[in-house]
Amino acid sequence: MANGDLSESNHQESIISLLSPVSWLQMDEIKISSDIHLNNQNGNGKKKSDRIIKELTYDKKNKFKKSKNKGKSNQNYKNNSWSGSLWLEMSLLQKIAEIEAEMARTQKNKATNFHLGLLKAKLAKLRAQVISGGDGRGGGGGGNEGWDVSKTGEARVGLIGFPSVGKSTLLNKLTGTFSEVAAYEFTTLTCVPGVFNYKGAKIQLLDLPGIIEGAKDGKGRGRQVIGVGRTCSLILIVLDALKPLTHKRIIERELEGFGIRLNKQPPNISFTRKDRGGITITSTVQLKNIDEETIKSICSEYRINNANFVIRCDATADDIIDIIEGNRIYLPCIYILNKIDQITIEELDVLSQCPHYVPVSAHHEWNLDGLIEKIWQYLDLIRIYTKPKGQIPDYAAPVILKRDKSTIADFCKRIHKQLLPQMKYALVWGQSVRHNPQRVGKDHVLIDEDVVQIIKK
Template identity: 65%
Template sequence: MTTVQKIKEVEDEMARTQKNKATSYHLGQLKAKLAKLRRELIGPSGSGGGGGGGLGFDVARTGIASVGFVGFPSVGKSTLMSKLTGTHSEASEIDFTTLTTVPGTLKVHGAPIQILDLPGIIEGANDGRGRGRQVIAVARTCNLIFIVLDVLKPLGDKTLIESELEGFGIRLNKKPPNVTVRKKERGGVAITNTVPLTDIDHDEIKAVLSEYKINNADVAIRQAGITADDLVDVIEGNRVYIPAIYVLNKIDAISIEELDLLYKIPMSVPVSSRDWLNIDELVEKMWDTLNLVRVYTKPRGLAPDYSSPVVLRRGKCTIEDFCNSIHKEIVKQMKYAVVWGASAKHSRGQKVGLDHVLEDEDVVHISKK
């Protein structure tokens, strides 16, 4: 029996099993078993009964962040890519025109953003159909995913694509669960929770741990609404948490009333890549979601250089990160830095050290020894 067939068998059994107190242990085991089978498909040597390994297309990475276009064939990804970046990505009404990843670069607020046009995926991609696993393997490495949908059938396709990405360990617009599982030598399983357990019970937790042969562990749950799937994600440890924007394409084909309804889909931007409608809103949404920080340099005795910002990622935007992004030798030569902007305590500038955290559009002068 192939991995895909085993997955189908487990999924069918889960669908047949009614959730209640008596079945929670069994369901917990099934969910853990399903995750382990999915892991075989994610790995490069996974044998899913079709398709290649879990490795993605070779793409040279450029820019400060990467945005991957994911969607079914013929939803307009290539047209949008070509117009955004000026990079030619073959577009036509024929399915599967794009057969490999096409990279391009879009400059936003002085920051080079790499755009990756991925081949259209098909239902069953995470089980090895088509080139889906290669597509999703690249998507796992992106800082942001554009899920491009046809406005004439957005919700059905949205659900299917989310399911494909979910099956490949990608969690969209979520943060890692606030759960820790610490293995120990003896003492059995001890479970502590600072919030009520509403979607998982102790039996289900122990069942999941048992499937992973974890018989001695301290489990701490500090977040409401934790499920068995969340616990599995923590134990597996190979999940990626990526923001996603739903690009609802071809709005030139619908009415204003229908457009109003589309705006109710969270994290969505309706556009027309063909008629170039609402693209500015999409680019701004992309910038806000990437959460980048622009920092301007100020040479001694000169005005700040606002033409070429140093762009850093939020969470890695200290003075040390700023120096290293220019040249690693600067950290060794730095005596102190002066910062003007949102992160400074006063408008005339603040003298700071390497661990000072910068904010968007700060100005920095590095004083050398």
């Protein structure tokens, strides 16, 4: 806002002029929150009085019907200089709600795919602003104390769920770490870490506070909880056996809104920006869920005018948005069905048939061993044993690697960053070689429980 003369009328007009970027005419009432400092100066340049407008409500029928003022007031506005910033109470969250409502009203078919794709792109952009703090509302205040937990062990696993579903009890039983347990909601208010050992691997388990519906929009401690979830190697969603499907649907929606994709693979799409040439789309499969016009409209929403797409899967509008955003996290997830002692055998049989489910009772310690084995499988870790020259293999302290990063080079880097340049070759015993031992190079892929001896130059 530039400095200038201020009167009661042109002050109101100046405020209304700020509303033009927003479709405020569709609203019956608009609230404006602001901090405006009106500094009156006399001819000598000395300040005479200050006026601060804290809140003002505009009604289309009654014009300015309410204002809350603080400080001194002076009716002589001649030669006033003023500055300030105004923003609409209509927040990003309200815009998100409007788009979600419109998407819910729109029938899904081929004729509406273009419109829905455009709405999804707008929704993704607004949610990205909320995640980055563009809404200015934070996640409930209080800073990040208790959330900066250093990563330890070979993998990090996060417990996510509604309040009072048994997350703290699970942490206590699995790791021996004390996390307060009580018969009321929101007992856990910060991130409580613990570590358990399994097959020679140290696995960090995080007990996160219970989330509520709207967590992705900053309600409760939602942003901090889901933000920590993005740093995990595996998500454990703890569900109450009495209402599992309702909780599952809500939690999945909250995580999706924060860019976390559960038990999914990244879409097989290549996206490259370029300087000129427009939008080029090459597809190796028939696209049934999206067409080129929808892809171009999504690019237009992101102000992308020149780019190359190579699509090798039957993509959807959500896949295109995820590739453009580029900040999606694809994590494995296990659904822990807790408190199974409160349901019937028939109900348990039905729920246990669902994919990725593990039924347990943390209180009675039922099936906790099965849960730990499932965690190991989903983390997809392998154990590699070292063999010093002239000695027997060390089976007590294996080197833990991810299955998709299990070459000899990865093995050397895991031990010490200087070991790989010093390596001449490696001797391997196990299922990954044809005979024992076999001489291999740095690109050889290891299998679980192989034994490796590094020969230096």
